[in-house]
Amino acid sequence: MKLQLPGPFIARLLPGAAVLLIGIGVAGTLIATTPKPPQAEAEERAHAVSVQVVEPGLRAPAISVFGRLEAASVTDLEAPLAAPVTAVEVREGQWVEAGEILVKLDATQVRLDLRARQAETRQARAELASLEADAALAASMAAEQEALAEIASAKLARFEELYERRMVARALLDEVREDAARARMAVARHRSELADYPNRIARQEAAVVRAEVAEERQRVDLERTRIRAPFAGPVLVVHVARGNQVLPGTPLVRLADADSFEVRATLPGSYASRLRRQLQDGVQAAASVEVAGASIELELLRLASAQKNGRSGIDAFFAIDAGELLELGRVVEARVTLPAEPDLVALPVQAIYENNRIYRVEDERLVAMDVEVVGESDSGYGYRLLVRSPELRAGQRVITTQLPQAMTGLRVAPIGKRLASGDGAAEGNAG
Numbered sequence: 001m002k003l004q005l006p007g008p009f010i011a012r013l014l015p016g017a018a019v020l021l022i023g024i025g026v027a028g029t030l031i032a033t034t035p036k037p038p039q040a041e042a043e044e045r046a047h048a049v050s051v052q053v054v055e056p057g058l059r060a061p062a063i064s065v066f067g068r069l070e071a072a073s074v075t076d077l078e079a080p081l082a083a084p085v086t087a088v089e090v091r092e093g094q095w096v097e098a099g100e101i102l103v104k105l106d107a108t109q110v111r112l113d114l115r116a117r118q119a120e121t122r123q124a125r126a127e128l129a130s131l132e133a134d135a136a137l138a139a140s141m142a143a144e145q146e147a148l149a150e151i152a153s154a155k156l157a158r159f160e161e162l163y164e165r166r167m168v169a170r171a172l173l174d175e176v177r178e179d180a181a182r183a184r185m186a187v188a189r190h191r192s193e194l195a196d197y198p199n200r201i202a203r204q205e206a207a208v209v210r211a212e213v214a215e216e217r218q219r220v221d222l223e224r225t226r227i228r229a230p231f232a233g234p235v236l237v238v239h240v241a242r243g244n245q246v247l248p249g250t251p252l253v254r255l256a257d258a259d260s261f262e263v264r265a266t267l268p269g270s271y272a273s274r275l276r277r278q279l280q281d282g283v284q285a286a287a288s289v290e291v292a293g294a295s296i297e298l299e300l301l302r303l304a305s306a307q308k309n310g311r312s313g314i315d316a317f318f319a320i321d322a323g324e325l326l327e328l329g330r331v332v333e334a335r336v337t338l339p340a341e342p343d344l345v346a347l348p349v350q351a352i353y354e355n356n357r358i359y360r361v362e363d364e365r366l367v368a369m370d371v372e373v374v375g376e377s378d379s380g381y382g383y384r385l386l387v388r389s390p391e392l393r394a395g396q397r398v399i400t401t402q403l404p405q406a407m408t409g410l411r412v413a414p415i416g417k418r419l420a421s422g423d424g425a426a427e428g429n430a431g
Contacts, residue, residue, distance in 0.1 A: 061375020067265030152183035
């Protein structure tokens with residue numbers, strides 16, 4: 001069924017609808033032609049940063065490395081002879097001085113042997129004295145022996161003359177000849193003995209020396225029953241106890257030489273090369289460690305000739321005179337000062353990005369620069385890193401603030417008061 005409106009009703013609606021449509025059209029036209037206000041542009045933000053005016057110059061870089069205290073000389077003192085241990089005077093970890101008694105061995109047998117050697121020495125000396133006396137007596141009798149031989153020769157000559165005159169019998173002449181021959185033989189024998197006395201005395205003197213050496217050896221063995229420290233240092237290990245029977249070569253005590261204490265530290269290859277050149281030139285590297293609030297100086301002794309497996313650097317050995325302050329095996333932090341180098345700039349750690357980049361300020365915007373970190377520097381301004389770059393020039397401003405969004409072109413606003421330039425002097429500019 002359709003609803004049909006009467007004709008007069010429609011005729012009354014048409015004028016109103018036309019007016020409404022005209023009004024909507026006029027309003028749309030006004031809205032479309034109305035001018036829009038200009039939109040405000042967003043202003044670029046300037047990040048507040050601290051800056052430093054750099055001055056490249058001659059500076060000595062330093063590095064901090066960890067090292068271990070070692071001893072280059074460690075000895076195991078051994079028993080010099082077979083004997084029971086009567087006393088152990090030290091304990092592991094104890095510090096001893098040179099000459100201090102560490103272990104005592106039973107010396108009874110050694111003392112008995114020493115008495116026997118002393119008796120042998122006295123006997124040898126007595127025999128030498130007797131031989132020297134015999135030699136002196138024989139020398140004093142030489143003239144008498146010669147005189148007796150001359151008398152026998154003269155008597156023989158007279159009897160031969162008498163025999164020619166037929167005044168003595170042949171038998172008597174033969175007896176005189178026999179006496180003269182004996183006299184000559186006695187003289188020859190006496191001369192031979194005199195000539196041999198120096199040899200006999202020399203042999204006996206050698207016997208005396210052998211006896212004295214044997215006696216001295218026993219004295220040394222007696223002294224060696226007292227095992228003494230050959231040098232000052234800590235006792236590392238005690239191998240025996242009182243009552244142990246030891247044989248020659250039995251280890252008794254392990255001892256480290258305090259004069260051989262050294263710090264072994266691994267240096268990066270580049271630093272090691274510079275130190276090696278410095279050492280070859282006879283220039284001593286400055287190094288130190290802090291122990292119990294005191295600074296102990298180190299002396300660079302040598303550098304390893306090769307890298308060890310698993311290590312990226314070169315071992316350096318520093319002599320240290322720490323006495324009883326340090327124990328072997330302790331890890332210490334050593335600070336090593338390298339030779340001074342030109343064109344280095346000291347910057348705080350906050351100025352370094354990703355270990356090799358800094359930012360300078362130009363026209364209030366950042367400019368990235370690649371740098372080489374050469375070492376550290378402890379100046380009056382605190383801890384600093386020394387960097388080098390061919391792009392760094394005196395008077396340039398480098399930011400010393402860590403910005404997470406730092407990049408070339410970023411707008412910054414240096415803040416703070418301008419300070420005197422130097423190693424770590426911050427410089428600010430209000431804009």
